[in-house]
Amino acid sequence: MKYTMIGAGAMGYRYGVLLQEKVGVQVDYIDTWQPNIDAVRQQGGVYASRDHEDRHLVPINIYTPEEYEGDPDVWMIFMKQMQLEEMLKRCAHLFKDHQVVFSAMNGWGHFEKINQYFPADRIYGGTALVATVLNGPGDVDFMGKAGAGSMEMCAMNEQITDVEKAMAADFDKAGFNPTVTRNFHGTCLAKIIFNSVANTLCTMYQIRMGQFISFPGAMKMTAQLVNEAYDACERAGYQMTRSRQEEIKAIEISSRETNPLHYPSMYQDLTNGRPTEIDYINGYIAELGRENDYVCRTHEFVVQGVHLAELAFQIHQKEAKD
Known part of the structure; x- marks a missing residue:
């Protein structure tokens, strides 16, 4: 099958590069971050490493939505929640009835946006428990040993299809260890809950995942948020x-x-001066609780904690310049 990544960031590169290298399928990339596009075109591809080693150039084709003329079998979407709506509008002219879409983005909110362009029977969601760092434009680092991590995937209508089986076979060859499920909400919520602990707490306290879990109270904090x-x-x-x-x-x-040396993506956003996805992760859990007469006090607190960390980082950056 042919794949096109919407979003040539850390996860888009990881899935795309491994599908190219391990499976040998055609993969194209669509992005709107001009420094990334320029770097890839100047280099002739994206530099990919694993745990800071074996850095090598992987030739890829990258386009803006307006330049692209391809016709993939599968669209794969890895965007930040805040950027997705505008990207889908710019790509809308490319979507066709025979295509399907898969997304394993962080948080919740993207499926409603995707559903405006694709019916439920052509939408596949999932989780991706793998760690990746975008070092800069055209430069990505896969964290963890090859084949480490796992993923789950499920059709939005919870029907297993031949297309989903084919995608799962490709993901398996690429080393993502996929499991196909029949529980769409349960599958996607598992990743949201996972991120609501590791991503959020590592960002609030600006530490690696291994440093977090080595803290004596880490498991109590984890259990409180999960429960x-x-x-x-x-x-x-x-x-x-x-x-x-x-x-x-x-x-x-x-x-x-698996990823003790990894700074989660939310931390990467914070330290690069970008808005975090906290409102789509812990914020979504808190909202779900409120809608069902249950107050998620800890999740409500850490949402504000991360927003405070965003503000504090901006203050420190300004003070450093002054």
Whole structure:
């Protein structure tokens, strides 16, 4: 199958490069960040590393939405939530009835936007428990050993199709260890809850995942956030794909064993002066709770905590310049 990445950032590059290198399929890239586009075109591709080693150039084709004329079988969307609506508008003329779309973006809110352009039976959502860092324009670093991490995927209408099986086969060859499920909300919520702990706390305190999990109180903090999130999901009538203890264990393993040196994407946004996706992660969980007569007090608190960290970073940057 042919794939086109909408969003040539850390995750778009990781999926695209590994699909190219490990599976041998055609992958194109659409982006709107001009320094990234310029760097790729000047270099003749994107530089890819793994854990800061084996840096090599991977030839790729990158376009703006207005330049692109391709016709992929699968659109793969890896954008920041705040940027997605405008990108979809710019790509709308490219969407065709025979195409499907897959997204494993952080947070919640993107499926409603995608659903404006694709019907539910052509939308596939999922999770991606892999760590990646965009070092700069045209330069990406895959964190963790090859084949480490995992992902889940599910059709929005929860029907397993031949297209989904074909995607899963490609993802498996690329080393993403996919599992196909029949529980759309439960599958996607698992990643949101995962990120609501590791991404958020590492960002608030500006530490790596391994440093967080080595803190003696880390597991208590993890359990508090996970239990509160599960309470909200259960009150909303969503059945989760794994138990509370399995979710807590997944966070521990990823932080302690798989990606201990990783600064999560939310931290990367904070330290690069970009808005974080906190409102789409912990903020979504808090909103889900409120809609079902349950107050997620800890999630409500850390949403404001991350926004305060954003403000503090801006103040420190300004003071440093002055």
